[in-house]
Amino acid sequence: MAAGGLRAEDNSLTRGLRSRHLTMISIGGAIGTGLFVASGETISTAGPGGALISYALIGGMVFLLMQSLGEMATYLPVAGSFGEYGSRFVSPSFGFAIGWNYWFNWAITVAAELSAAALVMKYWFPDLPGWMWSALFLAALVSLNALSARAYGESEFWFAAIKVTTVLLFLALGLAMILGIMGGTSPGLANWTAGEAPVVGGGTGVLAVFMVAGFSFQGTELVGVAAGEAEDPETSVPRAIRTIFWRILLFYIGAITVIGFLIPYTDPDLLRSGVSDISVSPFTLVFARAGIAAAAGVMNAVILTSVLSAGNSGLYASTRMLYAMAWRGQAPAFLRRTNRRGVPVPALVATTVVGGACLVSSLVGDGNAYVWLVNASGLAGFITWMGIAWSHLKFRRAFAAQGHDVSELPFRARLYPAGPVIALAMCAVVVFGQGRDALFGEHGFTALISSYIGLPLFLGVWGLHKLATRSPGVDPAAADLTRHTTRAALRD
Template identity: 75%
Template sequence: MSSDPLERSDDNRLQRRLHSRHLTMIAIGGAIGTGLFLASGKTISQAGPGGAIVAYGLIGLMVFLLMQSLGEMSTYLPVAGSFGEYGTRFISPSFGFAAGWNFWFNWAITVAAELAAAALVMKFWFPHTPGWMWSAIFLTLLVLLNALSARAYGEGEFWFALIKVVTVVVFLVLGVLIIFGIIGGKSPGFENWTKGEAPFVDGGLGILAIFMVAGFSFQGTELVAVAAGETENPEQTVPKAIRTIFWRILLFYIGTIAVIGFLVSYTDPNLLRNDETDVAYSPFTLVFDRAGIAAAASVINAVILTSILSAGNSGLYASTRMLYALSRQGNAPAFLGRTNSRGVPAPALAVTAAIGAACFVSSLIGDGAAYTWLVSASGLAGFITWMGVAWSHYKFRKAFLAQGHSLDELPYRAKWYPAGPLLAMAMCAIVIVGQSYEAFDAKEGLDVTTLLSSYIGLPLFLGVWAFHKIATRSPKVKSVDADLSRTPSDVRESEEALGG
């Protein structure tokens, strides 16, 4: 019998109400955020424009491979709890259990982090208003969007993401006009690409440092697989989104880095002093100022606020769907697997929102140390999810062929298998292992606190995996025994997509 959360014969099922435009914007919105609007300047100051482009290009390749893997699995098996479900079906029930809870934890903590960030952003306009008040208002807004329906979440995310996309496009157009000297005075030419150590600052170590930052910036693209469980005709809409998302995101990131590299020197003090909280030193603000746009800082601050709300909106949606799926699989309390008349898993939404709020409150207590450790623990969760995606895809394809299926049956086929998922796993491992090399400072010595806080998420994941393994003694899944069953609607939609 299939464990597909969408296959049960009761009324507690999600409803397919998301369209292709929602799916595309959900993935784009998940990848374009404060990492691009604020941290992009800091990456250039560390590695130079050339180093930053190389690092983001490599991470872009890794994301492309992961999206290929996700595309193949999520079009064949479009389920809400995809990451846990794929791990359970193709690797082992224990791995799927750990992967599901890891994904839920990551995005539930992200909701708390975005609430804290939103409060900081609002201080730009209302410095004397208590930050917790804004956090409470935004949490209420996000809960309402998610409580109405999947369509309401999709519409909210569509418009949040559209604001970001328009801002990036305007930035790129203005940047090109400034580069060619059409506006903003004399053209800078290639001066900033040859000054000092540019274009590659600090050699390979500089690229390695930006490699980690770039990896975190791209997290969120995997949400397309979560949304596939509530998308109309996933066998058609998911491949379409997969094909376009990667190139658009890569264009935005590489284009932005290139424009900043032409217009702002990596030694510019405004980049060096950027601490990811002061919008006045965002490279977007600096370029808009140069283009003569009035109140550039306010404009960018407003865009950053939409980015934060977008991330919080997606975080609440993704973690709610994963908690729902965990319940349907028997890995969480049964009441969390119920939905209301609109197909929204309301109990899972309420619990996730409460956890996010509780984590946010922990940031207000004492010195906020508990909250800092929670955020640090979730830092690696995204890369663990990505490794799980690549591993699951490697096992999925082996099981698919071992059980006598033909690749022609796949609605979407990933390129470069098996090299693709194996390379993606290796690159994720490099990011995980190397993310805190700065803790090993030759002059200052080993920073144990930084090291522990950076890697605490890994032993937590392995601990949950081991606990379930010991408690259930569940074996790993053999290729010939893997569950490839689909719902009748999945099969029908797939046949239509293939022209059958």
């Protein structure tokens, strides 16, 4: 045994995540402030019908992406997930860029969520400095991640359970109010036919909400990263993947429908729901109208849970990606070390330092450096999704080129090859539509660059690695399809 508990003989992770952990991780990744707060703003922008169309389209896209990820993650459940798949099936340079893109995205997200947590705490403690809460929560999240993969999974299980319970209660109370059982008389279809409803702004409004909805669903791919530490990935990963569509249908489509029935899209509170004031969250409004005391306080606690859940998952995902890249020779070798509990502590520390530095940048001066960092990571999630779809297409091509039959796959993606092609195209629409306001509005060239800065950064990393290594694209007939045999593979 090496000093400090390092297992020099393998430095592998441990499979400590159970099926219930994996399921809740995938649920928790899809439920957050995008649903609890931003959903009201989407309805005010596109109307209830426009919001439903946008969320349904994005939900379908996520379903297709998770089918692709599920097929690869079940066949090859490793910590590097889509970074590993990109290197194996597309090119080493592509895998390098995807891995660092994903790590950067979540490292910045950890800082953003800690900043958001400090804002949430001001609801109860307005006179205490925000940096104190950010530091306290960062220490708590690092401690959870340092314990073990199971500790992370258990904490995320309960974080997600709180969010799921809140949504289910919201749907039940909302349905009772729609039927006139509580909260006064039934509103009927009045809010679906008033003014420009159900679809406000036509295709432009739907497109605007389409992009917001896409950001709301980011995090569902965490199941692919967590598969590398699942106890029985061939059973637990497909189980989590198969239920994603129904969760999206119930939580997002159901919530948007309830809000659309109960609150008109012209309600001034909905127009303000994009700000940090939890009192104008559509969930708060509905709970208050249902007669629940201290609705704002309750929802503020739920929002805090969502923020900490996102930070917890971000720290986990970025740490595992950095660890896996170290095994592929794409990051410093010391980052592949783990302690006796299978936690990649050096990768955790490195990610914490970067996330903490980004957090400090938000407190220095006017915070412009931090704003640019957040903007740079804004498109990273969609770039990752596009990488998943492309890797899946290349994976299947390699699988067929080497004489394999799809019957050998533990989990088979539905609608292949149309699924990944459609998902790839829809992600591209979101990516290039990101700067719509900057292009056609009055925000100027700086806003345009700020919107798209993440894309040239990704392409630059990809291109520089290609120039430095001269690594060719992967020949499908020679692609590495071996299972659990790489140095970065985990102990079964």
